[in-house]
Amino acid sequence: xxxxxxxxxxxxxxxxxxxxxxxxxxxxxxxxxxxxxxxxxxxxxxxxxxxxxxxxxxxxxxxxxxxxxxxxxxxxxxxxxxxxxxxxxxxxxxxxxxxxxxxxxxxxxxxxxxxxxxxxxxxxxxxxxxxxxxxxxxxxxxxxxxxxxxxxxxxxxxxxxxxxxxxxxxxxxxxxxxxxxxxxxxxxxxxxxxxxxxxxxxxxxxxxxxxxxxxxxxxxxxxxxxxxxxxxxxxxxxxxxxxxxxxxxxxxxxxxxxxxxxxxxxxxxxxxxxxxxxxxxxxxxxxxxxxxxxxxxxxxxxxxxxxxxxxxxxxxxxxxxxxxxxxxx
Amino acid sequence: xxxxxxxxxxxxxxxxxxxxxxxxxxxxxxxxxxxxxxxxxxxxxxxxxxxxxxxxxxxxxxxxxxxxxxxxxxxxxxxxxxxxxxxxxxxxxxxxxxxxxxxxxxxxxxxxxxxxxxxxxxxxxxxxxxxxxxxxxxxxxxxxxxxxxxxxxxxxxxxxxxxxxxxxxxxxxxxxxxxxxxxxxxxxxxxxxxxxxxxxxxxxxxxxxxxxxxxxxxxxxxxxxxxxxxxxxxxxxxxxxxxxxxxxxxxxxxxxxxxxxxxxxxxxxxxxxxxxxxxxxxxxxxxxxxxxxxxxxxxxxxxxxxxxxxxxxxxxxxxxxxxxxxxxx
DNA sequence: TTGATTTGATTAAACGTTTAATCATATTTG
DNA sequence: CAAATATGATTAAACGTTTAATCAAATCAA
Numbered sequence: 228x229x230x231x232x233x234x235x236x237x238x239x240x241x242x243x244x245x246x247x248x249x250x251x252x253x254x255x256x257x258x259x260x261x262x263x264x265x266x267x268x269x270x271x272x273x274x275x276x277x278x279x280x281x282x283x284x285x286x287x288x289x290x291x292x293x294x295x296x297x298x299x300x301x302x303x304x305x306x307x308x309x310x311x312x313x314x315x316x317x318x319x320x321x322x323x324x325x326x327x328x329x330x331x332x333x334x335x336x337x338x339x340x341x342x343x344x345x346x347x348x349x350x351x352x353x354x355x356x357x358x359x360x361x362x363x364x365x366x367x368x369x370x371x372x373x374x375x376x377x378x379x380x381x382x383x384x385x386x387x388x389x390x391x392x393x394x395x396x397x398x399x400x401x402x403x404x405x406x407x408x409x410x411x412x413x414x415x416x417x418x419x420x421x422x423x424x425x426x427x428x429x430x431x432x433x434x435x436x437x438x439x440x441x442x443x444x445x446x447x448x449x450x451x452x453x454x455x456x457x458x459x460x461x462x463x464x465x466x467x468x469x470x471x472x473x474x475x476x477x478x479x480x481x482x483x484x485x486x487x488x489x490x491x492x493x494x495x496x497x498x499x500x501x502x503x504x505x506x507x508x509x510x511x512x513x514x515x516x517x518x519x520x521x522x523x524x525x526x527x528x529x530x531x532x533x534x535x536x537x538x539x540x541x542x543x544x545x546x547x548x549x550x551x552x553x554x555x556x
Numbered sequence: 557x558x559x560x561x562x563x564x565x566x567x568x569x570x571x572x573x574x575x576x577x578x579x580x581x582x583x584x585x586x587x588x589x590x591x592x593x594x595x596x597x598x599x600x601x602x603x604x605x606x607x608x609x610x611x612x613x614x615x616x617x618x619x620x621x622x623x624x625x626x627x628x629x630x631x632x633x634x635x636x637x638x639x640x641x642x643x644x645x646x647x648x649x650x651x652x653x654x655x656x657x658x659x660x661x662x663x664x665x666x667x668x669x670x671x672x673x674x675x676x677x678x679x680x681x682x683x684x685x686x687x688x689x690x691x692x693x694x695x696x697x698x699x700x701x702x703x704x705x706x707x708x709x710x711x712x713x714x715x716x717x718x719x720x721x722x723x724x725x726x727x728x729x730x731x732x733x734x735x736x737x738x739x740x741x742x743x744x745x746x747x748x749x750x751x752x753x754x755x756x757x758x759x760x761x762x763x764x765x766x767x768x769x770x771x772x773x774x775x776x777x778x779x780x781x782x783x784x785x786x787x788x789x790x791x792x793x794x795x796x797x798x799x800x801x802x803x804x805x806x807x808x809x810x811x812x813x814x815x816x817x818x819x820x821x822x823x824x825x826x827x828x829x830x831x832x833x834x835x836x837x838x839x840x841x842x843x844x845x846x847x848x849x850x851x852x853x854x855x856x857x858x859x860x861x862x863x864x865x866x867x868x869x870x871x872x873x874x875x876x877x878x879x880x881x882x883x884x885x
Numbered sequence: 886t887t888g889a890t891t892t893g894a895t896t897a898a899a900c901g902t903t904t905a906a907t908c909a910t911a912t913t914t915g
Numbered sequence: 916c917a918a919a920t921a922t923g924a925t926t927a928a929a930c931g932t933t934t935a936a937t938c939a940a941a942t943c944a945a
Contacts, residue, residue, distance in 0.1 A: 230931095232930090232931055232932085233931065233932065234931075242894075242895085243894070243895050243896075244931085244932080244933095245894080245895065245896080245897095245933080245934075246893090246894060246895075248931095248932065248933060248934085249894095249933090249934085252932095252933080254933090254934085256893090256894090256934095257891085257892055257893050257894075258892095258893065258894070259892085259893060259894090262893080262894085276668070276671065276672050277672065277931085277932075278613075278672070278674065278930090278931050278932070279672045279673050279674060279932095280609055280612045280613045280618065280673075280674045280930090280931080280932090281613055281900090281930070281931035281932040281933090282931080282932055282933080283609045283900095283932095284607075284609045284610055284613050284899095284900050284901065284902090284930090284931080284932075285899075285900050285931085285932050285933050285934090286900085286932085286933080287900075289609065291652075291673075298638070299628075299634055299637055299638050299641065300631070300634050300635045300637070300638035302629070302631060302634070305628055305629050305631070305634035305637075306629045308628055308629070308634075309627070309628050309629035309655060312628065312653070312654065312655065313655075316654075316669075321652055321669065321670075321673060322652070322653070323620075323650055323651070323652050324641070324651070324653065325641065325645075326638060326641065326642075339605070340645075340650065341650075342605065343605050343606060343607070343608045344608050344609075344620075344650060345607065345608060345609045475830055478834060479833070482834070500830055501804055501829055501830050501831040502830040502831050502833070502834045504808070504831070505807060505811070505831045505834050505835045505836075506834045507834075507836050559901095561900090561901055561902085562901065562902065563901075571924075571925085572924070572925050572926075573901085573902080573903095574903080574904075574924080574925065574926075574927095575923090575924060575925075577901095577902065577903060577904085578903090578904085578924095581902095581903080583903090583904085585904095585923090585924090586921085586922055586923050586924075587922095587923065587924070588922085588923060588924090591923080591924085606901085606902075607900090607901050607902070608902095609900090609901080609902090610900070610901035610902040610903090610930090611901080611902055611903080612902095612930090613900090613901080613902075613929095613930050613931065613932090614901085614902050614903050614904090614929075614930050615902085615903080615930085616930075
């Protein structure tokens with residue numbers, strides 16, 4: 228069952244492919260109504276579907292965008308992917324995605340890969356040390372939007388949240404019962420979102436003793452356990468997790484060590500997780516505006532795709548604190 | 557910064573585009589080493605990247621596969637997507653995905669959409685009433701593999717799990733302390749995976765009184781609450797959830813109604829969820845072999861893509877029961 | 886009636902590749 | 916030394932579209 232092309236329709240209708248193209252493309256052109264009808268009927272009959280590859284080659288547009296996230300299996304990113312997918316579909320765009328695993332090398336491979344596939348633009352959650360990749364895209368005049376994180380020294384279009392302020396707000400709540408020591412578990416990641424979360428933590432806890440433990444991306448379980456043990460030795464009375472993955476790993480350890488939350492230690496976390504609500508002491512968390520993040524990123528990208536010389540801008544959306552029992556001593 | 561094409565390299569190297577194509581494509585051909593070197597150097601210098609769109613148009617292959625899941629934001633599917641993505645990348649394939657939301661209409665739109673984008677094949681988690689779509693793909697000789705569910709009456713290649721047996725095993729464990737009544741909450745979905753889970757439940761609980769409540773996909777929260785209330789009225793002493801989403805909604809209600817698990821009611825669920833482990837009485841669940849499901853589906857698809865007349869086959873992988881406290885009375 | 890305009894459609898080139906067929910030139914063979 | 920072969924490269928068509936340029940015939944105006 229060969230694919231039906233314009234040529235097939237043209238042959239059957241005894242006209243040129245150009246005529247068929249004009250008619251099916253609804254271009255303004257001079258073709259008699261009779262011929263139009265005939266062509267449309269035949270197209271319908273043969274169930275003609277235009278070959279987008281050929282269209283893309285001609286037009287230089289693929290109506291495809293590349294989405295690079297840290298890890299599509301992380302609910303935060305899969306939820307954002309879902310939003311972007313839905314929003315893109317509204318405008319006739321398809322989404323191709325890839326996971327960088329926070330590795331600049333993988334990220335570069337993905338960029339090359341997707342660029343060869345001629346995506347019209349990128350939405351990228353950048354990894355550490357990927358500045359050069361971003362600058363490369365700029366040189367190539369390839370439209371893109373950075374999401375979740377960005378590089379302050381680079382003039383790019385970004386969609387992010389008020390990490391510093393919201394972390395500070397959450398931590399202030401965490402220490403409102405005046406503990407003497409507080410701890411934070413964050414990733415070993417120098418990107419702005421992480422630094423801002425840490426900055427907010429420090430700002431809010433500057434009046435008391437604070438400790439920060441940072442773990443790598445690889446052996447989260449083991450490293451978080453170690454980090455937590457260090458903090459327990461310091462006798463922290465409150466604990467702030469920089470992401471949901473860290474919190475879940477942390478909860479596991481806390482539960483296992485049978486530490487009473489919030490009485491012995493009050494806790495709160497960034498991001499959401501289904502686990503938070505069912506932990507015996509429901510976990511306070513910072514809710515990111517995922518829908519907005521996805522739709523804005525896509526909107527800004529499409530703007531750039533359609534208007535190349537647009538000014539770069541950074542959009543900072545506001546997250547919200549959801550207070551539950553885990554932080555109320 | 558226009559894109560560099562074979563033509564640009566050819567001009568600079570003062571040879572024909574054909575020669576450049578042969579050299580960069582590493583085809584066996586008769587070109588002197590000197591020329592080869594010159595061409596390769598220029599390609600490197602100009603940072604030539606082949607235009608995959610043009611290649612695809614010529615070859616009829618896009619090295620792209622379409623993945624249609626029920627909902628990419630559901631961890632079960634995003635995890636599978638991740639596995640498929642990684643596996644596909646190994647073979648130089650890209651994944652384009654879409655969420656059907658269990659709607660045959662959306663599924664059809666996605667199939668059309670992806671087909672126009674000339675994907676080489678599909679991995680589809682089919683929705684109810686999409687048999688015609690599947691048959692259409694067969695007529696079109698479009699390679700595809702069905703995942704998670706399939707239509708027994710259609711001769712297709714499928715990757716699924718032993719839903720009946722594993723559900724039966726879990727339910728048998730659930731009733732080993734001889735409760736008199738057991739309930740199940742399932743989706744209103746006539747597809748085989750759901751029917752088999754229900755079948756396994758019935759088979760295992762045939763010696764006692766059993767009740768089945770089925771809820772729609774839309775207002776899960778409200779419907780699950782209603783279903784649960786019905787079952788509570790029947791005074792069931794054990795409860796089996798057909799999926800993680802149903803279980804999470806159910807746990808919410810159970811927690812709110814302050815029902816003691818497992819003492820008042822023993823529970824177990826299909827699928828995993830981060831919530832299960834942190835529920836005060838960790839939830840027993842059926843763990844699906846997600847890695848295998850993804851890799852096998854992709855493998856079978858690539859086999860079909862490369863060997864069109866391959867025989868259809870159904871691969872049934874085995875899930876495992878993970879017993880925790882919630883089912884031990 | 887002649888020239889200008891409108892109408893309905895075709896031609897041909899282009900997008901960036903791939904690849905069979907062909908063609909000079911150089912080298913080997915008998 | 917002529918014929919056969921090997922070497923290094925080019926030509927041209929094709930994939931399925933789009934679209935500017937062109938063309939022939941019919942209609943109109945003067």
